Amino acid sequence: KKGSYDHFMQKEIHEQPHSLTTTMRGRLKDGGILLGGLKEHLRTIRRSRRVVFIGCGTSYNAALAARPFVEELTGIPVTMEVASDLLDRQGPIYREDTAVFVSQSGETADTLLALDYALENGALCVGVTNTVGSTLSRRTHCGVHINAGCEIGVASTKAYTSQIVAMAMMALAIGSDQISTQARRDAIISGLSSLPRNVSEVLKLDVDMKELASSLVDSESLLVFGRGYNYATALEGALKVKEVALMHSEGMLAGEMKHGPLALVDENLPIIVIATRDACFSKQQSVIQQLLSRKGRLIVMCSKGDASAVCPNGSCRVIEVPEVADCLQPVINIIPLQLLAYHLTVLRGFDVDQPRNLAKSVTTQ
Ligand code: UD1
Numbered sequence: 473k474k475g476s477y478d479h480f481m482q483k484e485i486h487e488q489p490h491s492l493t494t495t496m497r498g499r500l501k502d503g504g505i506l507l508g509g510l511k512e513h514l515r516t517i518r519r520s521r522r523v524v525f526i527g528c529g530t531s532y533n534a535a536l537a538a539r540p541f542v543e544e545l546t547g548i549p550v551t552m553e554v555a556s557d558l559l560d561r562q563g564p565i566y567r568e569d570t571a572v573f574v575s576q577s578g579e580t581a582d583t584l585l586a587l588d589y590a591l592e593n594g595a596l597c598v599g600v601t602n603t604v605g606s607t608l609s610r611r612t613h614c615g616v617h618i619n620a621g622c623e624i625g626v627a628s629t630k631a632y633t634s635q636i637v638a639m640a641m642m643a644l645a646i647g648s649d650q651i652s653t654q655a656r657r658d659a660i661i662s663g664l665s666s667l668p669r670n671v672s673e674v675l676k677l678d679v680d681m682k683e684l685a686s687s688l689v690d691s692e693s694l695l696v697f698g699r700g701y702n703y704a705t706a707l708e709g710a711l712k713v714k715e716v717a718l719m720h721s722e723g724m725l726a727g728e729m730k731h732g733p734l735a736l737v738d739e740n741l742p743i744i745v746i747a748t749r750d751a752c753f754s755k756q757q758s759v760i761q762q763l764l765s766r767k768g769r770l771i772v773m774c775s776k777g778d779a780s781a782v783c784p785n786g787s788c789r790v791i792e793v794p795e796v797a798d799c800l801q802p803v804i805n806i807i808p809l810q811l812l813a814y815h816l817t818v819l820r821g822f823d824v825d826q827p828r829n830l831a832k833s834v835t836t837q
């Protein structure tokens with residue numbers, strides 16, 4: 473049921489205004505947030521010493537995108553765990569922890585084994601999944617179904633944006649007892665209501681991303697630099713490019729650029745820099761300057777109207793996206809990168825919906 477689309481991945485990318493609407497349906501109530509699956513547990517979560525996010529692949533990246541706003545809105549320290557690495561290390565998990573497991577399928581073996589481990593260690597275990605009735609949904613103490621609708625393409629796209637929105641609602645619900653952040657929460661809730669409209673807007677970049685893909689089709693590698701709210705966007709954009717377009721790509725923390733990656737910069741290696749408006753904007757402007765002074769081949773993602781602010785001499789290619797509440801910007805910013813990965817794959821002649829060596833649900837370790 474691809475309708476007018478050539479591939480499920482393409483359909484699922486373009487479906488995001490709708491999937492995000494269903495993720496939020498019935499949950500933005502009277503200016504507040506109502507998550508039926510968490511409401512009995514909010515007090516326990518608020519009392520926990522730490523939130524530990526656990527997932528694999530794209531689901532891990534979604535949790536990484538959520539980390540800054542969960543810390544900001546709840547005041548609880550957040551640590552990140554790739555499920556397999558937590559198991560390899562047998563890392564410490566305590567009774568006072570809230571362990572949040574993020575998985576589209578709810579059946580990923582590493583994530584489920586990490587869940588067993590956290591249950592044994594007495595943590596409160598919360599699920600964030602797209603699959604009602606999945607093992608994750610059944611074995612966690614409580615959780616949130618992201619309600620993005622069935623995702624068929626092996627590369628996760630609409631589930632990623634719905635996971636971020638579900639975790640934004642979760643952070644708002646946990647932090648809802650704090651008076652000092654009321655205005656900030658109101659602004660984010662209003663940003664959530666207008667998000668589907670802004671996602672429709674950013675999807676209009678489809679043609680531009682196809683053109684960008686044709687200029688990158690023969691590249692051997694693609695770097696993506698992000699920081700702050702959009703560090704996760706850099707990792708997830710690069711993951712999409714490598715897993716479907718079968719092109720080497722790395723997402724990097726822009727703050728680490730000078731500590732190694734800068735050595736790679738020359739006039740051939742394409743580099744995407746994410747520099748939309750937020751508290752890190754001026755730092756990203758200086759990253760762009762340093763890359764340009766080394767003749768880097770730059771593609772800069774910026775907020776609408778900022779082309780000359782990010783690239784004064786016009787020597788980089790610019791992707792302008794709608795500006796939304798800073799912590800929701802990752803939902804917008806990943807979409808041009810999803811479109812880019814899609815078009816690169818088609819142009820390079822690879823299988824979009826069934827990438828080499830990959831399965832939709834990794835049920836073995
Ligand atoms: C629920 C109903 C929804 C209905 C709504 C109306 C289900 C699956 N959802 O949605 O159809 O429209 O009430 O009030 O029947 N859970 C976990 N682990 C997870 C995910 C969820 O334990 O990983 C639990 C939740 O704690 C909750 C239940 O599953 O007890 C349903 O979760 P969710 O669908 O997110 O709840 P509602 O949004 O209230």
Ligand code: F6R
Pocket residue numbers: 528529530531574575576577578579580583626627628629711715832833834
């Ligand atoms: C990337 C991708 C994988 C999955 C990972 C976790 O597009 O599909 O990286 O994100 O295997 O899968 P879930 O979310 O089902 O646990």
